[in-house]
Amino acid sequence: MEQVKLGNTGLEVGVAGLGSGGSSRLGQGYGLPKADSVKVIKAALDIGITFFDTAAVYKTEKIVGEGLLGQRQNVVISTKAQIIKPGSPALGDNMAPPSQIREGLESSLKNLQTDYVDIFHLHGVMPNQYSYCVEHLVPELIKMREEGKIRHIGITERFITDTDHTMLSKAVADDFWDVVMIGLNFLNPSARKLLFPSTQKKGIATLIMFAVRTALSRTSVLKELLQEMVDNKLIDQAIASEPEPLKFLTDPGIAVSIMDAAYRFCRFEPGAEVILTGTGNVDHLRQNVASICAPALPSETLTHLETIFGHVDTVSGN
Ligand SMILES: NC(=O)c1ccc[n+]([C@@H]2O[C@H](COP(=O)([O-])OP(=O)(O)OC[C@H]3O[C@@H](n4cnc5c(N)ncnc54)[C@H](OP(=O)(O)O)[C@@H]3O)[C@@H](O)[C@H]2O)c1
Numbered sequence: 077m078e079q080v081k082l083g084n085t086g087l088e089v090g091v092a093g094l095g096s097g098g099s100s101r102l103g104q105g106y107g108l109p110k111a112d113s114v115k116v117i118k119a120a121l122d123i124g125i126t127f128f129d130t131a132a133v134y135k136t137e138k139i140v141g142e143g144l145l146g147q148r149q150n151v152v153i154s155t156k157a158q159i160i161k162p163g164s165p166a167l168g169d170n171m172a173p174p175s176q177i178r179e180g181l182e183s184s185l186k187n188l189q190t191d192y193v194d195i196f197h198l199h200g201v202m203p204n205q206y207s208y209c210v211e212h213l214v215p216e217l218i219k220m221r222e223e224g225k226i227r228h229i230g231i232t233e234r235f236i237t238d239t240d241h242t243m244l245s246k247a248v249a250d251d252f253w254d255v256v257m258i259g260l261n262f263l264n265p266s267a268r269k270l271l272f273p274s275t276q277k278k279g280i281a282t283l284i285m286f287a288v289r290t291a292l293s294r295t296s297v298l299k300e301l302l303q304e305m306v307d308n309k310l311i312d313q314a315i316a317s318e319p320e321p322l323k324f325l326t327d328p329g330i331a332v333s334i335m336d337a338a339y340r341f342c343r344f345e346p347g348a349e350v351i352l353t354g355t356g357n358v359d360h361l362r363q364n365v366a367s368i369c370a371p372a373l374p375s376e377t378l379t380h381l382e383t384i385f386g387h388v389d390t391v392s393g394n
Pocket of ligand 1 (some may be wrong): 093094096097098099100101102103129130156199232233235257284285286287288289290293307320325335352353354355356359360361363364
């Protein structure tokens with residue numbers, strides 16, 4: 077697998093990273109036995125994946141820890157702390173105190189069976205929560221980094237609602253963040269203008285989520301979303317009326333499926349470093365990694381996508 081440098085962190089990893097969140101959560105989202113989810117981690121190692129993303133709220137840290145036993149020196153582990161008090165509404169302003177972030181790290185270390193994490197993120201920060209995070213939580217993260225318990229500090233956006241990257245636009249203008257996790261797919265390529273120029277200039281590492289998510293992994297959801305985009309005057313009716321959505325992507329010699337096109341789109345977006353893929357199915361994992369490692373889409377196809385979706389910053393593909 078092709079190796080990529082993660083910004084200025086000094087880390088180098090395979091371009092495809094395994095995510096253990098999303099709707100699948102390594103299959104835990106649909107009741108896969110834990111041992112089978114552990115097998116997904118081990119299969120990922122066999123395929124050459126060296127980047128593993130998890131989070132306290134996904135409840136997959138223990139599975140990741142078990143799957144990576146004996147491999148600690150060969151992998152990069154990314155996990156996240158919840159920034160609101162447990163039980164408070166996700167979009168409320170009931171923010172976690174710094175002590176909760178530290179307790180979160182201690183619990184993650186235990187779950188992951190390690191004494192350090194490579195990247196520790198504040199998870200799903202909303203624009204109205206950002207200044208609290210900077211004022212109260214960043215100093216604690218910096219202390220934890222100085223203690224060697226975390227190697228790099230990261231922040232992830234809540235792309236489902238923050239589709240125009242309002243929070244991360246502030247974050248990339250600051251100088252605290254070593255790593256950011258960004259929502260990107262061909263339906264909403266707005267990170268291209270809003271984030272990548274800064275991350276590239278400053279050497280902030282980028283992890284890409286939402287490459288396929290729900291809309292680009294299920295045809296029926298894609299059809300519904302395209303119609304919604306027509307109704308909201310984002311795209312032309314003709315695109316949503318096609319019997320097979322976005323057929324030009326799967327014409328001979330272009331891509332083998334919409335998902336294949338979606339992963340390749342992200343992989344070759346300048347500024348995108350690790351492309352995350354989440355699954356509980358080893359065959360899906362192999363297909364997705366093959367797509368991430370396949371050549372770029374033809375330039376005419378990219379131009380076609382840009383013409384249709386280049387201006388969109390209001391959908392996530394969730
Ligand atoms: N704010 C945040 O911090 C945040 C938010 C979202 C995601 N993330 C991270 O990003 C990672 C990626 O998440 P994502 O939201 O981009 O979505 P994703 O987890 O990659 O979603 C892919 C979905 O498509 C299915 N799928 C995967 N491969 C398939 C294939 N070849 N054929 C058919 N279906 C397939 C998966 O289920 P199957 O199990 O059936 O394959 C899953 O439901 C997460 O795991 C997580 O680590 C972070």
